[in-house]
Amino acid sequence: MRRALLELVALLATANFTALSGQVSPEPTISGEHIALVGGTVINPADGKITRNATVFIVNGRITDIAANMVMKFGGRSINCVGKFILPGYIDTHVHFFQSADLFTRPDGADFNSVRPYKDEVAWIKSHLDDVFARYIRSGITSVVDVGGPMWNFEVRKTANATAKAPRVAVAGPLISSVSREKLDLGDPPIVKIDTPHQAREFVRKLAEQKPDLVKIWYIVDKDHPVDAFRPIARATIEESHAHKIRVAVHATELETARAAVEEGADVLVHSVIDKRVDDAFVKLLKDRHIILCPTLVVFERYGRTFSHQLNLTPEEEKWGNPEVIASLDVTKIPQDKLPQRVKDALTDPKAALDRIKKTYDVALPNLKKLEDAGVTIAAGTDAGNIGTIHGPALFREFQLMKEAGLTPMQILQCATANAAKLFGGETGARIGKLENGYFADLVILNSNPVDDIAHASDIDTVMKNGVAYPADSILR
Template identity: 40%
Template sequence: MKSPCLLLATLCLTMSAAAQTICIAHVNMIDVKKNVTLTDQTIIIDKDRIVATGPGVKVKVPADATVIDGTGKYLMPGMTDAHIHFFQSGGLYTRPDAMNLTAYYPYQQDQEYVKKHLGDLMARYLACGITTVYDVGGPMGNFDIREKANHDTAAPNAWVTGPLVSTYLPQRLDENDPPIVKVTTPEEAKALVQKELPHHPDFIKIWYIVYPGHKADSTLPIVKAAIAESHANGLKVAVHATQYETAKLAVAAGADILVHSVDDAVMDPGMLKLLKDKQVLYIPTLKVMGGYYRAMTQIQPFTTHELAYGDPFVLGTLTDLQHMPGAYDYMGTRASIHFPDKADTIMATNLKLAQQAGVLVAAGTDAGNIGTLHAASFLEDLLAMQEAGLSNYEIIRDATLNAAIGFGKEKDYGSIEKGKIADLILLDKDPVKDLHALGDVSLTIHRGKVFKKEDLLPVTPEILAQQQLNAYNAGNLEAFLAPYSDSVKIYDQTSGQLLLQGKEAMRTSYGKLFKVAPALHCQVVKRIVSGNTVVDEERVTGMQDKVLTAVVIYTIDHNKIIKVAMGM
């Protein structure tokens, strides 16, 4: 007879093994290679690999498999954001070279926040159905992030490089572990590539920036040297080259990946042929400049998806200029900059031309830049690709298989096939019919482990208070109401009078308020969190010339705000 300890160990081992075999039965499966949706498919996953796919009547389901009923649902590969930066938060203070607000909020504080909340950031990617990310340039610390991410099931696959080999040096970034290093000679470019080699980068990134008044080929020898050294060591090369001339020179010199759109000229047939013949991966990043625009103008068209899936504290910083007098002339910027501009039209045109010409295109956001949120902004880039004229099948392929091909990972990733890593997402609706379906992932299966959204996204009293505040500032009624319980009660703190009861009463009252006061802005002057209670000292502007101050007490139960006491 087995000892109790041995019996328990055997039982645990058996349960663990059983949990590693998963069957997704009777599901509509999107084949991204053939651009078709196959009905009544069954997929078997053992440990972290797909071991069988096919019609339900032909695939034998193991007796010990955990069965997920896919009837009426849609299965596709996990998505890939092919252009992100871990060292940037996406918040207002993350690029002091673009917006120098260090006198108000130290850059180091932004960097510390990023490092402290990296696990939360990773989980948000999985909650959005993004199972792979490519960090296309950052500090040497990127390699430690990759190590942690690729050994943590609750983090996406992370493929990274180190500091950008750059022809330009932005100011006020981290000098101790710089994300961008300026080189002035081919020898320095070669040496920087060699410096990264012991860390086993997944590719090398070049920032090919040409100063105004200089010719595009003035720094080409540096670019060529970095490409040659990278290729000599078996590494692909990604290049930031947004001008037609620099992009063409970079590709002719051997660049494997263009990490942004060409935005200053429409690509001609010769350029498109060059991209296709060289099998260059083209990552459009259509919305990143729009992120800067909304921060610099304080015109905040945050979507309901971004408000729900973005880090609420990072997102909250993006409206800070409204209560920082003299920090930045956002009203002047609003009057002088028009968005979308000519470059946006050119980028959309070039994406459509590239897709039609058979160029390999992959979806990417440049997440981490000001106003482009990690994970939550991905859907907006996909919708922008749709607006540019791509079909939903094309976009789904661009968001899955193509990045794997372009970065040389297609053996294991990018499609639902026997032998590949089990990175999948299950959807309630058909994304081929409506791309918005990608914004509501039912299940994420990553390396064979199943995740529900609620298991990945933290819900705390402070997060709920911040989410409703962000939505209030965005004037987004549905997102504002989401953190509240259906039976919420709102009281006057002084008299104890019940002011509103129920979410529908809030909908009516705040719906009217958002319409008559579209410039509403609430600043949290001070916040105290104690258990399930959040106390905010708030300052509200945007109601004509009035400035209101209040202390608001939020009471939370079962992950919803159930009571609000307001004291003016």
């Protein structure tokens, strides 16, 4: 210990940091590719390990070593991280790039075609992908999973993975659904109604040609679509996907739907169960089958709050969300005669909207706590892109709600890093979500300690993606 201290003093004496003003210096580097992050506290949520005064070495976008002391003599570029906290980049495991989060993005839920034609909305979305990517990076989110959209989702993945200032993207293609959504169909629909097991297998084979990271099932249940009616289609979808070595993610928000999906072999549940408290048999089933569950708590409040004019965007969302998207969410700016009935009703009785949200959280939050305590793998995700759920910073509202559910800051961070990484397969999945040798240098550098208070998770100084450091304040300029 004494020797280590002496060494540290000696090192400090010869310290030759890159000049800093609270942020990474844009000065040219020596080698261009060798970087050392010096003196920060490294937090690795995977195992909860915290290393103070550490040095993280990065070569060619990969972490090559993490030393448990401050190493000053270094042939590359040193970045002073004294007083900072270094974590793996966050991962949002539930987003939709085909949706903007504005008021017009789901005409099947609230039809505003008379205000803004849906085809214009889609054109806007396609022309703003770089903007959305940058907002993820600004929020410290270096990887995302798009769990369903049109076939052009595969182009989004290609574009993102060829863009430096973008998160790594995994995608599912169109949702295999028990119901149809004609208003979203402009020729490349995000949701496809499948009526027979044979159709399901054919559709999966067509999807498999695009090498999806996941196949997504939209298991919608109502009085006209009982759980058992769709079950053979879910089974065929899962069997065919597994035959192609593709995992299956299922939207199933009722306990019995979720149970059926898992019994049929689903790998991922992309939402919380919100109709009932989960029982012990369900918890055991999820554990035994190694299911990953993504709670998406934030999305459950955002439709109702937007439509009833009670939106509660966080400061992060206000600052880092797209301003056009946010401006659209004020329903009082829409002429009365163009408001869909659903929105008129919400405006007439705003308290009912809040009551419904409370009822959902009264179930979803204890369910999350129970699953976390039981050791089920929880992966953080928001369902960003849905009306009012802002691409990028919505994750910080999700963190608040996970905290309300009773999760510790370290548990929340684990859900948003190491656990979330399990949604990615192959090479990428094996190199994101942790700060370890060989992992991608995808990380966030914070000004304050998120383990003390999860609110600090958004106190971002610098975001690094693939070894390239972006001072946070410069990203959206």
